[in-house]
Amino acid sequence: MLLVVLSVPQPFTRIVSAASDPCATPANPIACENSKPGSAQSGWDLPDGLGSATIEGFAADISVNVGDRVAFKVNTNASAYRIDIYRLGYYGGLGARKIATVRPTAPLPQMQPPCAFDTNTRLTDCGNWLESASWMVPVGAVSGVYIGKLVREDGTAGVNHIIFVVRNDLSQSDLLFQTSDATWQAYNRYGGYSFYYPSTSSRAYKVSYSRPFITRDCCDETFFFSAEYPMLRWLEANGYDVSYFTGVDTARRGGQLRQHRVFLSVGHDEYVSGEQRANIEAAGIHLAFFSGNELFWKTRWEPSLDGNPYGTLVSYKETYASAKIDPSPSWTGTWRDPRFSPPSDGGRPENALTGTLYTVNCCQSEADQNFSIQVPEPFGKFRLWRDTSVAALAAGTTAVFPPGTLGYEWDEDIDNGARPAGLAQLSSATYNVGQRLIDYGNTSSPGPATHHLTLYRQSNGALVFGAGTIRWAWGLDATHDYPNPPVDIRMQQATVNLFADMGVQPASIQPGLVPAMISGDAASPASTIDPPTSAFGLQQPATITGSAADFGGGLVAGIEVSVDGGATWHPVSGWAPGQSRWTHTWTPAHAGTVTIKTRAVDDSANLEVPGAGITVTVASRPCPCSIWSANTVPAVASSGDTSANELGLKFRTDTGGFITAVRFYKGAANIGQHVGHLWTNGGTLLGTVTFSNETASGWQQADFSSPIPVSAGQTYVVSYFAPGGGYSQDTVYFASAGVASSPLFALAANVDGANGVYRYGSSGYPSLAGYASSNYWVDVVFTSAAPPPPPPTGVSATAISSTQINVAWQASTGASGYRVERSGDGTNWTTAGTTAGATTFSNTGLTPSTTYRYRIIATSANGDSGPSAIATA
Numbered sequence: 001m002l003l004v005v006l007s008v009p010q011p012f013t014r015i016v017s018a019a020s021d022p023c024a025t026p027a028n029p030i031a032c033e034n035s036k037p038g039s040a041q042s043g044w045d046l047p048d049g050l051g052s053a054t055i056e057g058f059a060a061d062i063s064v065n066v067g068d069r070v071a072f073k074v075n076t077n078a079s080a081y082r083i084d085i086y087r088l089g090y091y092g093g094l095g096a097r098k099i100a101t102v103r104p105t106a107p108l109p110q111m112q113p114p115c116a117f118d119t120n121t122r123l124t125d126c127g128n129w130l131e132s133a134s135w136m137v138p139v140g141a142v143s144g145v146y147i148g149k150l151v152r153e154d155g156t157a158g159v160n161h162i163i164f165v166v167r168n169d170l171s172q173s174d175l176l177f178q179t180s181d182a183t184w185q186a187y188n189r190y191g192g193y194s195f196y197y198p199s200t201s202s203r204a205y206k207v208s209y210s211r212p213f214i215t216r217d218c219c220d221e222t223f224f225f226s227a228e229y230p231m232l233r234w235l236e237a238n239g240y241d242v243s244y245f246t247g248v249d250t251a252r253r254g255g256q257l258r259q260h261r262v263f264l265s266v267g268h269d270e271y272v273s274g275e276q277r278a279n280i281e282a283a284g285i286h287l288a289f290f291s292g293n294e295l296f297w298k299t300r301w302e303p304s305l306d307g308n309p310y311g312t313l314v315s316y317k318e319t320y321a322s323a324k325i326d327p328s329p330s331w332t333g334t335w336r337d338p339r340f341s342p343p344s345d346g347g348r349p350e351n352a353l354t355g356t357l358y359t360v361n362c363c364q365s366e367a368d369q370n371f372s373i374q375v376p377e378p379f380g381k382f383r384l385w386r387d388t389s390v391a392a393l394a395a396g397t398t399a400v401f402p403p404g405t406l407g408y409e410w411d412e413d414i415d416n417g418a419r420p421a422g423l424a425q426l427s428s429a430t431y432n433v434g435q436r437l438i439d440y441g442n443t444s445s446p447g448p449a450t451h452h453l454t455l456y457r458q459s460n461g462a463l464v465f466g467a468g469t470i471r472w473a474w475g476l477d478a479t480h481d482y483p484n485p486p487v488d489i490r491m492q493q494a495t496v497n498l499f500a501d502m503g504v505q506p507a508s509i510q511p512g513l514v515p516a517m518i519s520g521d522a523a524s525p526a527s528t529i530d531p532p533t534s535a536f537g538l539q540q541p542a543t544i545t546g547s548a549a550d551f552g553g554g555l556v557a558g559i560e561v562s563v564d565g566g567a568t569w570h571p572v573s574g575w576a577p578g579q580s581r582w583t584h585t586w587t588p589a590h591a592g593t594v595t596i597k598t599r600a601v602d603d604s605a606n607l608e609v610p611g612a613g614i615t616v617t618v619a620s621r622p623c624p625c626s627i628w629s630a631n632t633v634p635a636v637a638s639s640g641d642t643s644a645n646e647l648g649l650k651f652r653t654d655t656g657g658f659i660t661a662v663r664f665y666k667g668a669a670n671i672g673q674h675v676g677h678l679w680t681n682g683g684t685l686l687g688t689v690t691f692s693n694e695t696a697s698g699w700q701q702a703d704f705s706s707p708i709p710v711s712a713g714q715t716y717v718v719s720y721f722a723p724g725g726g727y728s729q730d731t732v733y734f735a736s737a738g739v740a741s742s743p744l745f746a747l748a749a750n751v752d753g754a755n756g757v758y759r760y761g762s763s764g765y766p767s768l769a770g771y772a773s774s775n776y777w778v779d780v781v782f783t784s785a786a787p788p789p790p791p792p793t794g795v796s797a798t799a800i801s802s803t804q805i806n807v808a809w810q811a812s813t814g815a816s817g818y819r820v821e822r823s824g825d826g827t828n829w830t831t832a833g834t835t836a837g838a839t840t841f842s843n844t845g846l847t848p849s850t851t852y853r854y855r856i857i858a859t860s861a862n863g864d865s866g867p868s869a870i871a872t873a
Contacts, residue, residue: 022239031507060073065137076152081154143165143243178250220481277335286464291470294358356413360433372401455603569599648717650752654712659678660708674722675691735749791865817835
């Protein structure tokens with residue numbers, strides 16, 4: 001695909017004192033390099049972006065330091081060819097500059113041996129190819145993304161690209177641009193397999209860096225020239241001091257990140273190894289994630305065939321399997337998936353680092369790839385939008401950026417327990433999308449999704465910006481492998497503003513843009529909580545209110561509340577930018593004394609240190625009680641599964657007591673005879689009960705014949721058998737949190753193994769982890785004190801003589817004695833006698849020819865039962 005240029009190349013406007021000579025000492029290497037004559041795109045690019053299969057190759061290492069040698073391996077039947085080395089940049093809009101020409105040193109034609117192939121992992125590794133040529137990178141070369149253009153010279157047409165990065169390991173440039181090379185390889189189908197191709201079930205588990213790229217041919221939206229190239233062009237057009245790194249380098253040379261001010265993740269940074277993420281987190285510098293679907297799949301490294309320790313990228317995508325199938329202890333599913341960690345090392349949602357996490361998939365429709373970033377008027381007042389028209393929006397209006405800038409896959413700000421402290425939202429756009437992820441990585445469904453640009457500060461004060469979209473760079477430069485509207489000066493200026501707040505200035509700036517100053521606001525905002533006007537009750541929704549204001553010249557950009565004394569924090573449920581008042585709806589989960597705190601963050605990401613807060617008392621609720629109320633219903637009342645399953649829930653109590661009944665929510669498709677069970681976590685059956693008199697749908701309850709004692713802090717499993725399927729199921733319900741409904745607690749996933757458990761095909765202990773930590777809506781009835789015994793059954797009355805009647809009955813569980821009551825008319829009852837446990841009673845001295853009615857009351861220290869059925873003699 002040809003690169004599409006929809007705007008006139010913009011000349012430089014110098015803003016530094018050395019403007020007359022960009023190469024004067026002290027030189028900015030990027031400004032100096034881009035002042036040199038560029039090369040026409042027709043010379044350095046490929047026709048329609050497609051390479052020839054008659055000449056193809058790769059660099060033996062994806063990156064090389066200045067002053068070192070990069071080796072090329074080429075497979076071709078050409079009798080003559082050359083490799084033209086180009087550095088990609090702006091160069092007055094031409095996009096690249098020719099640096100050198102390299103001739104092959106291997107005898108020609110050089111037909112390489114077939115690449116090695118592993119049938120178990122579908123790994124194609126061309127490391128067995130022989131070297132064809134090399135280039136000694138000059139010591140004075142400027143770090144950048146380079147291409148070696150393979151050009152046949154034997155009379156047969158044929159060109160191709162080899163892409164690689166030239167590093168400068170001593171550089172202390174302001175910006176460090178990391179390429180998304182792991183994603184390029186993940187989608188690279190060379191050899192017939194990728195992490196996606198030919199299908200989900202037959203994909204590769206390992207992909208090699210020792211392969212030619214054909215990613216641009218099949219999947220151009222995931223390759224460098226889609227979202228990374230326009231960012232590179234814009235940075236260099238404005239003379240930003242930037243050097244370049246690969247994702248491999250972030251993993252193997254992570255200490256070098258600390259030599260720079262700002263780390264950039266750009267484009268489709270979907271595949272990230274454990275070392276890579278750890279090095280980013282430990283860098284302590286500003287982080288700018290101009291990326292979407294970022295850090296989604298966790299990967300690991302293995303050596304390639306030619307000995308490169310970082311030459312093979314591994315991802316078994318274990319989330320798809322819902323099982324630990326990678327033979328390594330390392331987890332290689334999605335970063336957020338906690339189901340098998342520990343002992344593996346997953347379960348670390350990506351928003352803990354980037355601020356947002358991927359939810360919106362592409363490609364259900366054309367519209368799904370052409371959403372726009374939006375900034376409603378109140379958000380436009382934040383300092384990110386200074387010196388743009390967004391800052392002057394009329395009340396009630398919204399700035400809409402070019403179609404495609406939000407896409408083609410994008411993120412949301414999710415309150416999942418991993419949200420960074422003081423995360424500020426700087427924009428807001430809600431769309432109904434065709435595919436929104438609803439679990440750890442397997443399942444998407446249509447629904448609304450809301451995008452936000454976000455900003456927060458790390459504990460050391462370094463900023464972290466999250467664009468939450470792959471195509472932010474489309475608003476910066478319009479030359480890339482996809483048609484789209486022209487650039488947006490508002491997005492360009494916002495990027496200038498962001499970098500300024502990170503302490504980075506351009507050496508030159510394009511027309512229409514203005515230099516920005518670093519934020520001088522170091523004062524945190526302040527928030528207050530109003531005294532409560534009503535009492536708080538367990539499991540009773542309550543409203544907390546308060547105020548927030550900024551005193552450092554900025555604006556409040558977010559408010560968070562803690563209802564556990566500062567242990568955890570959540571965005572308040574009722575607040576919008578520009579408002580001084582806030583509200584928060586809270587449903588207390590624990591009885592007793594609770595400390596409520598708040599903290600506010602401003603648009604410079606200054607976070608308030610919370611004060612003492614207020615202390616309230618939450619009244620306990622009466623039991624018998626359950627985890628969910630009768631008004632709580634599942635999102636999916638009946639799943640589409642029609643097979644027989646035992647569905648279960650793991651729970652604990654915070655006080656000893658008794659389970660008296662099993663509950664489950666019944667959807668209309670959940671048919672058949674249902675049987676409830678209570679188990680220990682090890683699978684020992686404690687009780688069984690059969691449901692009767694069920695309604696067509698809604699909550700169902702069946703009481704055990706006698707209460708079952710449970711101990712505080714122990715894990716139990718309650719389950720029921722659904723012979724016809726159709727059970728309720730809400731996925732990822734327990735993924736990041738359980739349900740606290742004191743004295744009952746439904747456990748979060750991995751507190752004590754999986755939660756949401758099942759057994760397939762037959763009734764029995766549900767030992768299997770349910771799909772994506774699903775809630776199957778099974779519940780119990782709990783009481784802290786043993787209930788009274790049930791009424792006696794089997795009551796009979798037999799006349800022995802004209803003055804004596806013997807009464808008998810079946811024993812009641814838990815009864816310590818019985819009271820025999822007698823009535824002549826069935827209305828007025830008197831006590832005829834008591835027993836200390838015997839289940840018979842002889843009533844003497846009666847009036848002959850008189851009818852007597854008898855009923856039995858079971859007695860115990862926990863109270864009396866209701867009356868039994870009446871027997872007459």
